[in-house]
Amino acid sequence: KAGVTQTPRYLIKTRGQQVTLSCSPISGHRSVSWYQQTPGQGLQFLFEYFSETQRNKGNFPGRFSGRQFSNSRSEMNVSTLELGDSALYLCASSLAQGSSPLHFGNGTRLTVT
């Protein structure tokens, strides 16, 4: 069974631009979560989607948004990029919302210059 796939693996953008990251969950998984990982802040929760609905949201500004499609694939968008948005963005999928363990992709490394 294929794992969680995130595209692209690397991105370089300039301040003020916007970016869209994509995540394909493990087949059969209906819940998708997004995390931001930085050396200083560790793993920070962004949002969780289940059945195309956002179920949980972290403490990030409105520039960060996401969505989930009917096939459970998910995208997250960051508008008006700032230098501090440089991070590894991780997507994780699980069978259902709640106690099912999260399975992570290898992430998208975003660098904002």
Added chain:
Amino acid sequence: GEDVEQSLFLSVREGDSSVINCTYTDSSSTYLYWYKQEPGAGLQLLTYIFSNMDMKQDQRLTVLLNKKDKHLSLRIADTQTGDSAIYFCAEREGSYIPTFGRGTSLIVHP
């Protein structure tokens, strides 16, 4: 919110056992997870335990849970250089957002 604490570094010799510790604060029924992250990769799920269990063993990995002290440990037997990575402890209660520790960097010396 819940807090998950881990020590930042652990250094061991190849062939020794490694014990990575974690404390958590949630007192309800919860799942507790261990993840491994190698450079340039995402988090790999190693094992998990429900809070009504005391211990779980999976090949070289042993998870011990002390519910009274809210202390979780991951023991890696016969540690190899390939075990060098960052290990994350996480807890999740129901549909609440999972809480992750800051990660423990395990360094294995030959």
